[in-house]
Amino acid sequence: MPKYFYTAKSLKGESETGSREAKDEHELARVLYQKGYVLIKATAEEEKIKKRKLEISLPFLGGVSLKEKMVFTRNLGVMISAGISLPQALKTLAKQAKSQKFKKTLFKIAEQVIKGESFSDSLAQHPDIFSELFWNMVKVGEESGKLEESLAILTRQMERESELKSKIQGAMIYPAVIICTMIGIGIMMLIVVVPQLAQTFEELEIELPLTTRIVIGLGTFLTEKWYFAILLLFLLVIFLRTLLKTGGGKRIWDNLVLKIPIISPIVKKTNSAYTVRTLGSLIAAGVSMVRSLEIVSETLGNFYFRRMMAESVERVRKGEKLSQILKPYQNFFPPTVIQMLEVGEETGQTSEILGKLADFFENEVAIATKNLAAVIEPVLMLLIGGVVGFFAVSMIQPLYSMLSGF
Numbered sequence: 001m002p003k004y005f006y007t008a009k010s011l012k013g014e015s016e017t018g019s020r021e022a023k024d025e026h027e028l029a030r031v032l033y034q035k036g037y038v039l040i041k042a043t044a045e046e047e048k049i050k051k052r053k054l055e056i057s058l059p060f061l062g063g064v065s066l067k068e069k070m071v072f073t074r075n076l077g078v079m080i081s082a083g084i085s086l087p088q089a090l091k092t093l094a095k096q097a098k099s100q101k102f103k104k105t106l107f108k109i110a111e112q113v114i115k116g117e118s119f120s121d122s123l124a125q126h127p128d129i130f131s132e133l134f135w136n137m138v139k140v141g142e143e144s145g146k147l148e149e150s151l152a153i154l155t156r157q158m159e160r161e162s163e164l165k166s167k168i169q170g171a172m173i174y175p176a177v178i179i180c181t182m183i184g185i186g187i188m189m190l191i192v193v194v195p196q197l198a199q200t201f202e203e204l205e206i207e208l209p210l211t212t213r214i215v216i217g218l219g220t221f222l223t224e225k226w227y228f229a230i231l232l233l234f235l236l237v238i239f240l241r242t243l244l245k246t247g248g249g250k251r252i253w254d255n256l257v258l259k260i261p262i263i264s265p266i267v268k269k270t271n272s273a274y275t276v277r278t279l280g281s282l283i284a285a286g287v288s289m290v291r292s293l294e295i296v297s298e299t300l301g302n303f304y305f306r307r308m309m310a311e312s313v314e315r316v317r318k319g320e321k322l323s324q325i326l327k328p329y330q331n332f333f334p335p336t337v338i339q340m341l342e343v344g345e346e347t348g349q350t351s352e353i354l355g356k357l358a359d360f361f362e363n364e365v366a367i368a369t370k371n372l373a374a375v376i377e378p379v380l381m382l383l384i385g386g387v388v389g390f391f392a393v394s395m396i397q398p399l400y401s402m403l404s405g406f
Contacts, residue, residue, distance in 0.1 A: 002044050004028050008037035009096050026152070029078045038075055040096055064102045064129050066165070070158040072097070072106075077151035087114045105129055118142060133157075133278060133299050140286045150285050157281045164273060164362055168266070171369035175376050182384055187222065189391065194219030197395055206401070211394040254303040262375055266368050271305045272333055273361035280354030289350075290317050308332060321345050 005019045006028060022028035029039040072093055079089040087110045094106035105126050112122040120139035123130040134154060141150025198216045201208060208216070222229055243249035257267045275296060282292035290313060297309035312325045323342035326333055337357055344353030 004042045004044055006032070006039060006043075007041040008032050008039050010037050026074065026078070026155075029074055030081075033075075033078050033082060038079075038092065038096055040071065064099045064105075066158060066162050068098060068102060069129070070155060070162060072102075073151050073158065074155045077148050077155065080151070081148045086119060087111075102129065119147075131299055133282070133295055136287065136291070136295055137282065137285045144286055146286075153281050153285050157277065160277055160358070160362065161274070164270065164365060167366055167369045168270065171372040175372075175380060178380050178384075182387065186387065186391075190215070190219040190222050194395075195223055201398055206398045208398050209394075209401075211390065212398055215391065215394045251303045258302070258304065262372070262379070266365060266372070267302065268332060269361050269365045269368060271300060271302045272337070273358050273365060275300060275305060275309065276337070276354045276361065277358035280351045280358060283354070284351040289322065293322075305332065 002024075003019055003021050004025070020028060020031070022031065025039070025042045028042055032039050075093055076089055079092070080086065084092075090106050090110035090113065094103050094110065097103040097106060109119070109122040109126070112125075113119055118139070120135045120142055123135035123138055124132075137150045137154050138147065141147035144150075194216055198219065201212075201216075244253055258264050278296050278299060279292050282295060283289065287295070293309055293313045293316060297306050297313065300306040300309060308326075308329055312322060315325050316322060321342070323338050323345055326341070327338055330338070340353050340357055341350070344350040
């Protein structure tokens with residue numbers, strides 16, 4: 001059994017850290033709860049050696065990280081299975097929350113539940129924290145009397161989502177570091193080296209080519225009006241963020257990432273993995289196929305995957321099978337997916353088949369992200385070489401012209 005390093009708190013608020021062998025985090029949480037402790041954080045021994053996973057959002061910026069919501073969902077399921085009332089469990093977990101926003105929200109939800117409001121309706125009032133997928137699965141658990149099972153499915157869903165996003169973010173670290181380093185060196189060259197060469201050219205009264213004048217002009221602008229450069233960068237970031245929030249801007253961006261050779265396969269596999277994983281989780285929890293497709297269409301990130309799911313809703317409602325509906329979309333889903341989904345529909349094991357498909361896509365994403373650095377490195381080298389070459393030619397060309405004149 002794997003060994004876990006854990007942090008837990010008693011119901012009185014006393015902290016405890018240590019290590020223990022357990023089959024998985026669910027068993028660890030159950031064992032600790034039997035001793036009067038609530039699991040706050042658990043890390044497998046092999047993960048302790050690896051780099052820490054990147055969080056989806058940062059608590060100190062007022063957000064609630066996916067990791068924190070995952071721990072909350074797992075512990076809530078454990079406490080409910082132990083017979084603790086829902087309001088008491090919510091208040092206990094609220095005291096352990098790291099994010100102040102999450103803490104206040106859980107206390108508020110606990111009060112609403114005490115007043116007679118359903119748990120799912122209370123969650124739905126906080127869409128910035130709990131997604132439509134989350135509260136719909138809770139609602140199914142409430143209506144079926146199997147809230148603990150719904151929370152367990154949600155926990156597994158979030159664990160997979162966290163792993164997938166962590167792999168993608170980890171793969172992007174290398175190119176991001178290279179690009180940032182290249183930009184930093186370029187700015188230093190423009191601020192330090194270019195003004196000195198510009199002064200030399202001015203003293204020698206050399207006629208400068210267009211590329212040299214562009215480089216010198218940029219260096220002078222960054223040196224003398226750096227505050228304008230920062231302001232322009234700030235405005236550009238705001239403009240791009242605002243543009244991506246609009247329907248047209250988001251559609252253009254999503255279409256672009258689906259056509260970039262290196263990025264497109266990863267984007268398609270990631271969205272495919274999330275689609276089949278979420279759909280399978282909802283069906284396993286007892287949500288109808290039509291409602292599951294509606295929820296998935298609202299939670300997907302890519303516009304074209306979202307539109308594809310939305311268009312499927314009406315056709316499934318009319319009696320068509322999902323496998324037949326998805327056949328024209330083989331540029332998004334490979335034929336194997338359609339065939340396996342068709343088998344699942346015929347055998348009544350759609351959720352199990354979707355779970356296996358999700359595992360397949362997530363494995364494909366893991367392989368693609370591992371190879372991403374090797375694929376993108378030549379592109380980065382060409383990019384760096386092109387920028388360095390442009391800078392070198394722009395600065396050396398006037399000197400070469402002057403020397404050739406003698």
